[in-house]
Amino acid sequence: MKIMLVAAEASGDALGAGLAKALKSRNPDTAFVGIGGPKMAAEGIDSPFDIAQLSILGWIEGLRALDRVKARVADTVALTVRERPDAVVLIDSWGFTIRVAKALRQALPGVPLIKYVGPQVWASRPGRAKTLAATVDHLLALYSFDAPWFEAEGLPTTVVGSPALHIDMSQADGVRFRTARHIAPEAPLLLVLPGSRPSEIGHMTPVYEAAVALLKADDPALQVAAVVAGTVAEDVTARVATWPFRVHLVQEADKYDAMRAATVALATSGTVSTELALAGVPMVIAYRFGALSYAIMKPFFTGKFATLFNTAADTMIAPELIQKDATPEKLAAAVARLLSDPAARADQSARQTAALDLMGREGRDPSEIAAEAVLKVIARKSELWV
Structure with a gap:
């Protein structure tokens, strides 16, 4: 069996790696091809290009990158045609993966297409549910409140849950983090998480620098740490190096220790808010788009909140x-x-934890459920493969 996984951002890379691992546990002989980042590469999926170039958010930013996106779509379709997998799993990243899905429907009409993470139609542009239903064979949704939107359009949907809700924090050690960096147990520690997309880093790091400078002016004893996500690590490291105060840089391997150690977090909206809530860290969430992109996009936002546990x-x-x-x-x-x-x-912190329960924190490993669903789709669609 050969399965293709396509991810275009850091969060999708993590989902793809978890799914690959779960599929291999069921069938060690499964071969994988696809597009992804370092976590998928660790599972043996070598991407033909760097996915950082596809990490785009905002209409204007998307238009500026359109030629690049189209070129990578063509590369992805060409790889699929060459490898002829038994199924293609398109992970998150709506703008990129829906283009890939539509192109594959033309190039390989029989290949089963599975979307892993649907667009947040409950928050913006509900018409995307109909578009997705007309393009793919199955949806793997993260949350129970996703499913009705897509099932109403006739798209079979499996609610797998969010892997972020099942992260094992039992080995995370805040004392270890503080000791290694000579941060006193009683010292206040602010953990800054600027994001995982290049556009987020560009918009948010100057704001965070100025905000932390104000906090440091009021309390010079405040300790500051910043997480450098894998796909943007060099950019974040270079930017933070210019901040006029000491910042403890946190690599991915130490991220959960840092969360346990933190007094408060200042985070760019995204999956990391769920991870912080699991670690019990009270947080402040921020986000900025390009001004013109925001003006265009704002009328399409119908949700109350940007943070998932606030929504739940x-x-x-x-x-x-x-x-x-x-x-x-x-x-x-x-x-x-x-x-x-x-x-x-x-x-x-207590209210965040209670909201995680509403999101489905208890239950089986989402990657295991997703793997089962993928195999069932392949079994149902195998006779259609051309």
């Missing part, structure tokens, strides 16, 4: 400061409130 709880648990509200002054004020109030930190 239908209330603002973690403060969200988006676009014009994501100023250094407002971010610093929100973080300072948590740093100065242990009761507020404990309350937010």
Whole structure:
């Protein structure tokens, strides 16, 4: 059996690696090809190009990168035609993967197409559910509130759960992190997580630098650490190196230790908010788009919140400061409130944990459920393979 996995961002790379591992546990002879990052490469999936060039968010940014995206779509389709896999799993990254799916429907009409993570139609552009249903054979959804949108359009959907909800934090050690970096047990520690997309790093790191400078001015004893995600590690490292105060750089391997060690986190909206909640860290969430992209996109946003556990709880648990509200002054004020109030930190942490339960924290490993669903789709569609 040969399976193709296609991921275009760091979060998708992690999902692809987990799925590959689960599929191999069922059939060690499974061969893999595809597009991905370092985590998928560790599972034996060598990407023909660097996926960092596809990590794009925003309409204007997308238009500027359109030629590059089209070229990588063509490369991906060519790889699929050459390898002729038994199924293709397209992971997250709507703008890229829907183009690949449509092109594959023309090039290889019989190959089973499985989408892993649907577009967040409950928050924006619900018409995408119909588009996806007309293009792929099956959807692997992360959350139960995703499924009705797609099933209503006739797309078979399996709710697998989010791997982020099943991360094992039992070995994460905040004391180890502080000891290794000579941070006193009682010292306040702010963990900054600037994001995993190049555009996020460009928009967010200057804001975070200014916000942390304000916090440091009020409390020089404040310790600061910043996570450098694999796909943007060099960019983040170079930017943070210019900050006029000491920052402890955190590699992926030490990320969960850093979360356990943190007093408060300042994070760019994304999957990392779920990881932080699992670690029990109260957080402030921020995000900025390019100004023109935001002006174009804003009318399409119909959801109340950007953070998944806020959405699941239908209330603002973690403060969200988006676009014009994501100023250094407002971010610093929100973080300072948590740093100065242990009761507020404990309350937010407890409410975050309760919201994770609403998201389906209990249950089987999502990668295992996803692997089973992929194999079932292959079994059903095998007779259609041309």
